[in-house]
Amino acid sequence: MTDQAKSRNIVVRLLGGIWRGLDGLRKVTHFFLMLFVLLAFISAISGSAPTLPRSAVLSLQPVGVLVEELAGSAYDRAVAELLDNAAPQTLISDVVDALAYAKEDDRIKGVHLELSRFGGGSTAKLAMVADALRDFQSSGKPVIASADGYAQGSYYLASLADEVYMHPDGIVFMQGFGSFRAYFSEAIDKLKIDWNVFRVGKYKSFVEPYTRMDMSDESREATSRVIEQLWDGYLRDIESARGIEEGSIREMVANFDDLVVENGGDISAIATEYGLLDGLKDREAIRERLIELAGTDDELEDAPSAVDLTAYLDFMRMLKPEERADANVAIVVASGQILDGSQPPGQIGGDSTAGLLRRALRDDSVKAVVLRVDSPGGSAFASEVISNAVENLQAAGKPVIASMSGVAASGGYWISAKADKIYASPSTITGSIGILGMFPTFQRTAAYLGVNIDGVGSTKWAGQLRPDRAMSEPAKRVFQQVINHGYDEFLEQVATGRNMSINAVHEIAQGRIWTGLDALNRGLVDELGDLDAAIAAAAAEAGLEEGEYGSFVVEEPLSSTEQMIVDLLGTAKALGVDPAVFVDEPRSLERLARQFEAMIDPVLRFNDPNGVYAHCFCRFE
Numbered sequence: 001m002t003d004q005a006k007s008r009n010i011v012v013r014l015l016g017g018i019w020r021g022l023d024g025l026r027k028v029t030h031f032f033l034m035l036f037v038l039l040a041f042i043s044a045i046s047g048s049a050p051t052l053p054r055s056a057v058l059s060l061q062p063v064g065v066l067v068e069e070l071a072g073s074a075y076d077r078a079v080a081e082l083l084d085n086a087a088p089q090t091l092i093s094d095v096v097d098a099l100a101y102a103k104e105d106d107r108i109k110g111v112h113l114e115l116s117r118f119g120g121g122s123t124a125k126l127a128m129v130a131d132a133l134r135d136f137q138s139s140g141k142p143v144i145a146s147a148d149g150y151a152q153g154s155y156y157l158a159s160l161a162d163e164v165y166m167h168p169d170g171i172v173f174m175q176g177f178g179s180f181r182a183y184f185s186e187a188i189d190k191l192k193i194d195w196n197v198f199r200v201g202k203y204k205s206f207v208e209p210y211t212r213m214d215m216s217d218e219s220r221e222a223t224s225r226v227i228e229q230l231w232d233g234y235l236r237d238i239e240s241a242r243g244i245e246e247g248s249i250r251e252m253v254a255n256f257d258d259l260v261v262e263n264g265g266d267i268s269a270i271a272t273e274y275g276l277l278d279g280l281k282d283r284e285a286i287r288e289r290l291i292e293l294a295g296t297d298d299e300l301e302d303a304p305s306a307v308d309l310t311a312y313l314d315f316m317r318m319l320k321p322e323e324r325a326d327a328n329v330a331i332v333v334a335s336g337q338i339l340d341g342s343q344p345p346g347q348i349g350g351d352s353t354a355g356l357l358r359r360a361l362r363d364d365s366v367k368a369v370v371l372r373v374d375s376p377g378g379s380a381f382a383s384e385v386i387s388n389a390v391e392n393l394q395a396a397g398k399p400v401i402a403s404m405s406g407v408a409a410s411g412g413y414w415i416s417a418k419a420d421k422i423y424a425s426p427s428t429i430t431g432s433i434g435i436l437g438m439f440p441t442f443q444r445t446a447a448y449l450g451v452n453i454d455g456v457g458s459t460k461w462a463g464q465l466r467p468d469r470a471m472s473e474p475a476k477r478v479f480q481q482v483i484n485h486g487y488d489e490f491l492e493q494v495a496t497g498r499n500m501s502i503n504a505v506h507e508i509a510q511g512r513i514w515t516g517l518d519a520l521n522r523g524l525v526d527e528l529g530d531l532d533a534a535i536a537a538a539a540a541e542a543g544l545e546e547g548e549y550g551s552f553v554v555e556e557p558l559s560s561t562e563q564m565i566v567d568l569l570g571t572a573k574a575l576g577v578d579p580a581v582f583v584d585e586p587r588s589l590e591r592l593a594r595q596f597e598a599m600i601d602p603v604l605r606f607n608d609p610n611g612v613y614a615h616c617f618c619r620f621e
Contacts (some may be wrong), residue, residue: 013453029329056306057111059307099111122407144162149167151173198439199511205437206589224235368401369393379608403424407616424519432616433510508522
């Protein structure tokens, strides 16, 4: 055998060995994968059903803010939860359902409302949880609230409790409601940007930061009325809940700095003096109080017998699964900014939300629909797409009731306007019937850097929508007329839906925001009421008697592949393999970048195909 043949033979044997090794590795990997799947299957079929202790406290520990709909697709949320990376949000319906179950459950001796990690929510959302707490208390079972410290939103819920405790080193702070924004027209000018703004409505303040350095008189007028009503309602509710003399909390807030000095910086003493607390208790003392109420845990003798929200809901929903009736009221949630196209939950997509409404249209068991709106608006085009889907339901004989949550303004009002009836909370922020458009150009910035744009076109419109060229006066006239037309369409939308004249709508429109109570007095809503009231109204509109119908939320289900991945990750976690260990913790700079991205995201995501927006700045803190 020649040297060349020997060399070739060695290479062949080497490659053959590598191949056999890889094939063996494949078989081993396949074996362990099949073993894992088998263990997952055995775990799934042999796992014992969850149980509840015979005596327990329901532990409600809301995290983050209250929301109508959890952000992200069902798949993304499920994976995030398994990886311990879920967004800090608490679904209102989860809290309300748990309290309703616990009211009738003899095993639940009371509720522990732990609010240290609670970030609050709109007044309307807080009121929904407050109503559920009151209903639970009608059973005679106590609600015990505790926290390391209370902010304004968390104390609103705590005030409903039978016993309110705080850590001795904690702080109760009520700052009132306000609306503050950054105004940067001078910065835009220094950057030599021409921010072309088009709007209709003297109260349409969303564009003001780009054109002014302060709040306009019109915006100040409308906003002041709203925040005064919110603050009055807040004070009235907590003083009533705590049995505190009217006006005393307002006095405490007004003189807070003096009171802090007088008490040597001891804010907990001020809260106790004004009747906000029933006592100061550290965590050990809270545990002892809960043990008094429900006894000790079966395994941990020094811990109270308790069940958390997630475990309790899993158990009760398994015990009492949702069963659709022959006739149903479907609930479609429209929560977040309105954008064109398909969007995940937590945002409203013109196509995706219209798709949910079409699912309700195709479902023969659905006799009526409640559109649950929690949105400051966004794309005018997407709003009209959703409104068209509402009209299709009505044309098919399925009435639609709009139910407004914390905010249903501008585009949020647009998609509600043609509903058969509109329900709102007294503190809902609504109205803001107006239109705006923005088109920044950077030709002065380019010139400053030594760049000039030049060329030719076959008409005067060629190159008119380039961001590196100034908008011509003809282009500005066209853009303004498009905005005017959009406003006229908005007025007509409201006038038709509310059975009002165009002039009457214009008088209360012009971009002005109203509370639900003011909106009721001006004909923009029909009734003050919560989601349950809207469901009952929808059933009545469809001719359904109480007890003859069911209700369910229309959602996009997981695909079979997504469900398999979620099940595998869940089984891995159940077997002791924590998927979260394979995910790197974000670094400080990355967290900062995410926060900045979240702050500017509402503007960056603007995607109306015509550049026309019905959007409201409706944030009050």
